[in-house]
Structure formats: structure tokens, C-alpha cells
Amino acid sequence: MRHMDTADGSPLTRPAGSRRVTAAMVAREAGVSTATVSLVVSGKARGRVSAANREKVENAVARLRYVVDTAGSSLSKGFSPVVVLIATDVTNPFYAELISAARAALGDRYELLLSVSDPGSPTNPASIPRLISQRPAGFLIDAPNAELVASLPAGTRAVLLDAPGLNTAWPTVNLDVAGGAAELARHLAGLGHRRVAYLDSVVEAETFRVRREAFCDTAADLGLEAGYQASSLTAVDDAANAFAKVWPAWQAAGISAAVGCTDTHAYGILAAARAAGVSVPGVLAVAGFDDLPYSRHMSPSLTSVRLPARELGEAAGRALRAIIEGGNPADDQVILTSRLILRESTVGAL
Amino acid sequence: MRHMDTADGSPLTRPAGSRRVTAAMVAREAGVSTATVSLVVSGKARGRVSAANREKVENAVARLRYVVDTAGSSLSKGFSPVVVLIATDVTNPFYAELISAARAALGDRYELLLSVSDPGSPTNPASIPRLISQRPAGFLIDAPNAELVASLPAGTRAVLLDAPGLNTAWPTVNLDVAGGAAELARHLAGLGHRRVAYLDSVVEAETFRVRREAFCDTAADLGLEAGYQASSLTAVDDAANAFAKVWPAWQAAGISAAVGCTDTHAYGILAAARAAGVSVPGVLAVAGFDDLPYSRHMSPSLTSVRLPARELGEAAGRALRAIIEGGNPADDQVILTSRLILRESTVGAL
DNA sequence: CGTTTGACGTCAAGCGTTTGACGTTAAGCG
């Protein structure tokens, strides 16, 4: 291995140039041992390193631009200073806030990296062992399905986000989507709707199941008949197509409102309704979930159940940090509330 | 270190439970040496491991669920099997395709992880050394600014995406946004517009500069007067506010078209124009860049310069893989073409 | 039959960091 400069043979070679700066080099430069360097750099100098030596080391570190090598460090310590956020669909604008809040809550001792699966497909449980072999300090797992959670080895440091109904021992930060969904059902019933279509996701995530069930159950209690169907849409395009196919049947069935399990689903309905000349909310009321930033600017603007993205990221980040540094999170099962934002697509001109 | 179960002292402890499976354990189980295990697992068995032993090892690996530990491996090999994609604004739907294509092109020997900065702010160059200390096999860097590129140590394996006008030695995959921007300018001039407002981003990315300059230069050549101004918007909300403030002035100046440096900017203009009772495209034509999935469903649908996200990810992934495995990418400077998608927001009812 | 060749295995030296254990020294105490 070492210095294999032969071009043939193993395809993988060390990066050329720029020798890595090691603790040993810093130690030599500062005239101390590597142990001392390590103590200073990791902030454990108290009572073991004199002020004079500390300064020498700090100068040498600055001069040489030394950065602790994660490979060596994590081998020795058992973990690396990164937190992996596993998510399915980062393009959901919901995530920008979540990520930024989580990073802030985690503090700057950890690097936050994202592992995202292809849009529409759930995270492959097979990738978990590979990620674990990176020895991250912890995982933040968004909207995991049961299979994924089951495949988590005991002892993994992880916090689940948005994992309702999973009944797991892992610390979890949940959103009370059910509350928002119920509120939406009450809202539609209150407007006089009698039959409503609920467009579910084909992606099997617990959060989608919960949204649907909460909505449909509450609807049923109120005498509002809610039929649902999965539709293969994450992008608006598909929604439009799907809508074109089902609209005649809906019309025949007397359906006067449609709810998408996501605002993007609802966007598709809006666009397709417009294309089909169906007036919203006159002929068809439309609503969604997530209150994406675009929703208020749709035409008509979209009624939606807003989820507290920032709080979610913040709570999850804080919990994981507690696990990593302390052992237990202060609060093991957190639930954040959602709320319904009323807009034109259900109530008409505001 | 080893087994520190004292609760006090260092806050960080090893994860409890589930002893890590090491190559040594596999070796014992299979009755061979760790060297043999390593050879089998890394696929270098040819000519060094008999079929019988290989099978024994494979069985033991399966039985014990052994996964190579990245910490040890990357310490020894000099790099870990991960590729870091550095990006600024993953919630741009553009990225979903880019990521998925890049992952596919990279192959399954590498794990693709994302490092994202907060929306609106460029990637902090200070985070580069930390990422490098993870020893990833390579970097994919999207829309880097000059400062970031300058801070890349020589020898870093990286491919730049969407880094126009940077004049760097790093292999780069660029989009010919300029071509699309020019096409847009010609389109607007052809429609008879004489004065146009260009809303720039406050984020300093080369791609934004190129979009603006190509548009304004072409416009000037055609006798189309293009004024531009940065506006502090990444989210549609801000755009709407900004628009409300400037519209009277625009009207006075005879501006009949507005171009957003991003479709999200254009969304904001659309929404604000609607709110202000300004007819699009009658009174004001609107266009943007990126052709986000929502754009075709806006009301009116949005004319936009489409960028080939999938091809971009694919080309970048392939180039990085070539660098990692071979040494040089087949093609050092790739340019992909963009094209203008015409829709209602400039040409009216289709 | 002596020698080359190639297949197959293992040894052991690193890779870079962390941290108990263990010195040395000087200050503090009775």
C-alpha cells in the first residue's frame, strides 16, 4: 500500500500532494509529545498541560493548520464527529428549516451530513449497516418506516423524527399531524361538504398513514364520507394526470373536496382542476399538508396543515445531543402540535 | 478510553451493547487469518484465496453480519468510501434529480452524503477542513464561490458542478446557462419588450452572475434595456414584499417584463403581481430559471430556462468516479446545454 | 531430477489518535 505509485494494479491510490499534517508533526514543532497535543486539541488540557505548553501547541497547530484526523480519532474513540440525518425527500422545502434548526441544536462539535434516498422510494434498510460502519456519533432519522427502525441495531444512537405510531424504544420527536388532520376534517365538514376524496401517497411512511387515518376517522365521526386512494405522485406532474383520470368518477359520486397528503399533491390537483375548468373552491375545495412556502402563493392559495419544521429539527437535534453527550435525552417522547392554515382553496376569496 | 463506564468525566462514552463485529472475529469463525478475510471482503481474493476458504469466509461474514469498519479501513487506505456533495440549497427541486443521478453514476461502492449550508448563505469555507478530515473518497461541489474553491487544498479529489467563470484547475461540469439566458433575452425582445427588470439573488454564486450577465448583455445587443437589482429573496415571501415596493417605480419606468434569477423568484413576482392586480403577461411578462416542477402549474404557467439536472449529476458523478479510480476524468471540462421552455407567463394563453 | 513458476496463506508493520498508567517534581500539611 504505502506509496504505491505504480499506475497499474489497484485502481485506488492515495491523493497526490499535500502530505497530511499529523499530531506527531505538531508535537515536534511544539517540542512536546503527541499526547500533549491531543490533550490540548481536544480541550482536555486542564490539569495536564501547563499554560506555556498549551500555547506552544496552539501556535504549532495554527502554523501547520493541523486538523484532527477523523479516521484515527474515531478508531480510537469509537465514533466520529458526524451526525447523519436520514431523509427521504429533501426537496420538500420543509427540510431546509428542519436541517438548519437541527444543525444549530447539535452545536458545532458535530458535522451534520444527509443521507437521502431517491425521491419516492423509502430509505433502503440495507444502507444502514454501511452508514453505521462510518461510526457516526448519532443518527437523526426522519419519517422512518417500521422495517427501517427494526433494522437498527441495538445500541445505535438515534433519534426518530416524525415517526408516529411506531411504538419503538428509540427517542422520538413527533408531530401531532393527527390533530391538524382532524381539524381539517372538521373544517371541511363545517363548510357543508359531504363527500371528500383523500389522495394518499404510495410511499409507505407512517406519517402518511397517520394523516389519512386521522382525517378519515374524524370525517366519519362527523358524517363526512371520505374515500381515499393511493396515487403514485410525489411530483405535481403525476398528480395532474391522476386527477384527469378520476375526476369524472368523482363528479358522479358527488365529491366536492379533495385533500392531498402533501401540499405537492394538492398543487397537482389545483393545476389539473384548472386545466379541466373545475372551479376551486366553488366546485371542488382543495387542501393539503405541510404548508410549503409556495402554498400561500398558489392560485387560489392553498389551505394546509402546517407542521412546525424548525421546532422539529431543534427538538431532535437537542435530544440526540443529549444522548451522545449525556446518555439520556431529557424528554424521551416529544410531540409538537400542528395547526390548520385557512386559505382560498377551501374558503374562497379572503 | 476502553470501557469507561464511569458516568463522570468525559461526557462521551461508547455506545452500549452490541459488540462490534471485527475482521478478527470473522477470521476465527472461518478458521483463517484476518488478512484472508480482508482479501475476500474487498474482492481482492483472486490468486490469493482458494475457493474453499473464500466460501468459509463468506459464510462467516453472513453469519456474523460483518461489515468492514470504515474507521480502520480509511486509516489504512487513506480514504473512506464516501463522497460528499456540498450544496447550498437542497430544497431546490433541481437537486432531487441531480442527487439521484450522481449516486447512480458513482456506483454502489461509495456512499453519497450531503453537506448543506443554511439556505441563502454560501458554504462556509471553514467547514472544508473538517470535511476533509473525514477523508472522503471525493467531493462533489455544487455552485461553489471563488473563496470556497480557493480554500480547497491541492490534492483534494473534487469535481465542481455548476461553477461557471471560475477558471480553476478542478474538473468542472458546467451548464450553459448563458445560452439559455441569451435565448430568453431574444425571446423577450422578439415579443416587443423594450425595458425589463432582472431580479438577481443576494447570494453570491457564479451561476447567478453568469445568468445575469448573459441575459443583460444579450438584451443590450438587441436594444432591450435591462436593469437589475439584487433582492433578498430565496423564498417566495420575500419576493412578494420586494415586488410590492418596486412596482410603482417599474410602472413609471415603462418596464413590461421581469425575470427572476430563479423560478422561485419568479413565483414571488407572479404572486405579488396577482395580489397587485397586475395582469400577466398582459401588463407584465414574467420568466425565470431552472424550470422547477411547479413552474408548469403556476397560474399562469411560467416561462423558464430549463437546466439539465439529471445529466449534470450523472456527468459529475462519473467524472469523480474516474478521478477516484483512474486518476483523470475522461473529460475535464464538460458543458451541458440548457434550453428555454415557453409558457403562458410570457406568451399568454397557449 | 533440479529448477522455475504460480497459487495460496500468513505475518506484521503501519495508518493517526486517544488515554489509562506511571513517572517526576514541587507545593502543602502536620
Added chain:
DNA sequence: CGCTTAACGTCAAACGCTTGACGTCAAACG
């Protein structure tokens, strides 16, 4: 003055994996 304490430094043993170097052995060759 003898003894405890604390501060400060360093040593060296891990952590888990990779791979040149170096064996052994049997088949192939002249």
C-alpha cells in the same frame, strides 16, 4: 522534616483494517 497531593509530561497500548514481504507447496518445465 517526612508524607500526602496535585500538576504536569510522556509512554505505549489499543482501535480495526490493509497489503508488501515472505513463506510453503505442488505442478510444470527443461
